[in-house]
Amino acid sequence: MTNICSTSRITGCQFTLFPMSSDFVDIILSTLEEVDTSKVWKETDDVTTCIRGKSIHIFDVTKAIFLHAAKTGEHVAMSGTFSIGCPGDSSGDVYMEESDKLMNESNSNSLKQQAGCKFSLYPLGREDYMDKIYEQIDLSKNTGVQVSHSHYATRLDGDVNDIFSALQQSFDNVREVVSHVTMTFTISANSPSNKG
Amino acid sequence: MTNICSTSRITGCQFTLFPMSSDFVDIILSTLEEVDTSKVWKETDDVTTCIRGKSIHIFDVTKAIFLHAAKTGEHVAMSGTFSIGCPGDSSGDVYMEESDKLMNESNSNSLKQQAGCKFSLYPLGREDYMDKIYEQIDLSKNTGVQVSHSHYATRLDGDVNDIFSALQQSFDNVREVVSHVTMTFTISANSPSNKG
Numbered sequence: 536m537t538n539i540c541s542t543s544r545i546t547g548c549q550f551t552l553f554p555m556s557s558d559f560v561d562i563i564l565s566t567l568e569e570v571d572t573s574k575v576w577k578e579t580d581d582v583t584t585c586i587r588g589k590s591i592h593i594f595d596v597t598k599a600i601f602l603h604a605a606k607t608g609e610h611v612a613m614s615g616t617f618s619i620g621c622p623g624d625s626s627g628d629v630y631m632e633e634s635d636k637l638m639n640e641s642n643s644n645s646l647k648q649q650a651g652c653k654f655s656l657y658p659l660g661r662e663d664y665m666d667k668i669y670e671q672i673d674l675s676k677n678t679g680v681q682v683s684h685s686h687y688a689t690r691l692d693g694d695v696n697d698i699f700s701a702l703q704q705s706f707d708n709v710r711e712v713v714s715h716v717t718m719t720f721t722i723s724a725n726s727p728s729n730k731g
Numbered sequence: 732m733t734n735i736c737s738t739s740r741i742t743g744c745q746f747t748l749f750p751m752s753s754d755f756v757d758i759i760l761s762t763l764e765e766v767d768t769s770k771v772w773k774e775t776d777d778v779t780t781c782i783r784g785k786s787i788h789i790f791d792v793t794k795a796i797f798l799h800a801a802k803t804g805e806h807v808a809m810s811g812t813f814s815i816g817c818p819g820d821s822s823g824d825v826y827m828e829e830s831d832k833l834m835n836e837s838n839s840n841s842l843k844q845q846a847g848c849k850f851s852l853y854p855l856g857r858e859d860y861m862d863k864i865y866e867q868i869d870l871s872k873n874t875g876v877q878v879s880h881s882h883y884a885t886r887l888d889g890d891v892n893d894i895f896s897a898l899q900q901s902f903d904n905v906r907e908v909v910s911h912v913t914m915t916f917t918i919s920a921n922s923p924s925n926k927g
Binding site for chain 1: 743745747749753755756774776777778779781783808810811812814817818820849851854855856857858860882883913917922923924
């Protein structure tokens, strides 16, 4: 509750990887072995994993974790919330000194995987928050993924690398003009029900 | 994008049920058969399920779905976002005329299930949003569940009925004073890693 006025620009993501498979333990453990998380702070418990650091590394790591789990061919999903500028966010920022070199980019680029994703942007502390949301809904039309709208969320369909690129672009554009932003997402691959 | 000034008080929840089991299709289908969703609008695709209606029925249905899936004994989780007062939320409010009688309460009360849950409240369009969040963090200490704090979220541990009661209480109290509120949650039961 202290340090309300922290000016930290730590980005965080609290997420859970969900392999819909009885091998879920192996899939989660092997994914974590393959993904380089050395440039982010990380804490996992039985409900979520939280990573924190520079925005570029947060997106690099979350994308890589989803891609490595999805390449098993099992139906996997990931839900989480990206966050930046939380006024209570004041510790664990040692990872802000890391270089900008992405640790998982080349591996991720080599993985082709279709997915569906729903996301919602929440710019906080601003009375004009809906304008910021609508600007992003328009902007994400330019990213090569298929964009559609549903209640409470924008849906992106396409390659996982393109989907995360659109998520990152939307998040970055809003955080440039709004101090505290959160963005929820659920991404799903290899679902048997998207064949119908 | 129209009807920005709608005064609707429709509550919605966009969620996904994640059975970490190769029987995930059967678990999802049998759960949906057992839960009475007649008092909410419902739409499901391969990424999420969205339900909308009166707040009491939204919580009744989400809790029942999680409980019925968890009673299989499999590791199951559910992630989602409750929402009320979205300025774009203007259609599908026919379910607001339903009576307040809960359709799943007696079944849910008969199911005892421990779980862990992380949730975050996002009051939108208010510069004093952090005060509203902190008030709820304090309030949820009174509900019989174990409350702890982590980055970006408040954790609740206890019986699923008590956890959803705390979620509903927090959501209801904030929506009384803030027009547009969202609340994200991830709840997990039967995880092999919470034994350690």
